[in-house]
Amino acid sequence: MSCRTCSHPLTLSLAPDSSSESSAGPSTTTTTTETVPDDLLLPCTCHFHWQCLLDHSPTIALSLRCPACDTHLPTPSDPPTIPATYTSEGGPSALDLLPILTEEAFLASNPEARPARALHTLAAEGDVEGMVDLLGDVEEDVVRWRDPLNGGRTALHVAVEAGREEVVWLLLWVGSGVEEGRFPEVVVQLAGEMGVGRGEGVGEDVRGLRDGAGRVAGEVARGMGGAWGGLAEVLTL
Ligand SMILES: [Zn+2]
Ligand SMILES: [Zn+2]
Numbered sequence: 001m002s003c004r005t006c007s008h009p010l011t012l013s014l015a016p017d018s019s020s021e022s023s024a025g026p027s028t029t030t031t032t033t034e035t036v037p038d039d040l041l042l043p044c045t046c047h048f049h050w051q052c053l054l055d056h057s058p059t060i061a062l063s064l065r066c067p068a069c070d071t072h073l074p075t076p077s078d079p080p081t082i083p084a085t086y087t088s089e090g091g092p093s094a095l096d097l098l099p100i101l102t103e104e105a106f107l108a109s110n111p112e113a114r115p116a117r118a119l120h121t122l123a124a125e126g127d128v129e130g131m132v133d134l135l136g137d138v139e140e141d142v143v144r145w146r147d148p149l150n151g152g153r154t155a156l157h158v159a160v161e162a163g164r165e166e167v168v169w170l171l172l173w174v175g176s177g178v179e180e181g182r183f184p185e186v187v188v189q190l191a192g193e194m195g196v197g198r199g200e201g202v203g204e205d206v207r208g209l210r211d212g213a214g215r216v217a218g219e220v221a222r223g224m225g226g227a228w229g230g231l232a233e234v235l236t237l
Pocket of ligand 1: 003004005006007008048049052
């Protein structure tokens with residue numbers, strides 16, 4: 001079986017492990033290239049390498065057809081899905097290709113949105129350190145970016161919905177006029193250690209940004225109740 005795009009076998013060659021090369025000693029001429037499965041099976045039964053199919057995502061996201069056999073791929077369900085099976089090193093796993101293709105197609109035509117999408121992913125995962133690294137690297141205003149693929153949510157909406165309290169405080173630190181005295185001490189300390197400055201005055205206060213449904217993050221927090229009721233107050237402009 002081979003890939004319907006490039007005709008090569010459905011495996012992926014891993015680069016030789018660099019850590020084993022660093023060991024001193026006489027160099028040997030035997031290079032063992034390890035291969036792992038890289039087999040994406042579409043509902044039409046065509047197989048592709050993962051990257052070979054994603055390279056077609058702008059076209060597929062529009063046509064919703066297999067680039068090899070032209071079969072219409074989505075299920076008739078509501079919402080539609082493209083059920084696929086991807087077999088890699090860890091064995092086969094089932095997945096829905098539709099959101100992945102949509103995101104890839106979006107990023108292919110909006111490459112500038114890549115860092116902002118990455119920030120949203122980190123916010124949902126609660127990865128504060130990763131967010132600080134990213135914020136230090138980009139010049140765009142990713143903090144106020146609204147995600148068209150996720151109902152126009154900002155990173156603050158995402159963090160509140162995912163219940164990531166630390167992320168909420170980080171976003172308030174860099175994107176709001178909340179007085180320093182209202183932040184938990186541990187947050188102020190962490191910001192100091194990580195060299196994160198306040199970004200007030202740079203742009204609109206993140207607490208006032210609305211998602212596609214017209215909700216500010218404070219309303220989302222209020223709807224979550226419990227401990228988030230307290231945060232909702234801080235989140236209210
Ligand atoms: Zn291929
Ligand atoms: Zn096909």
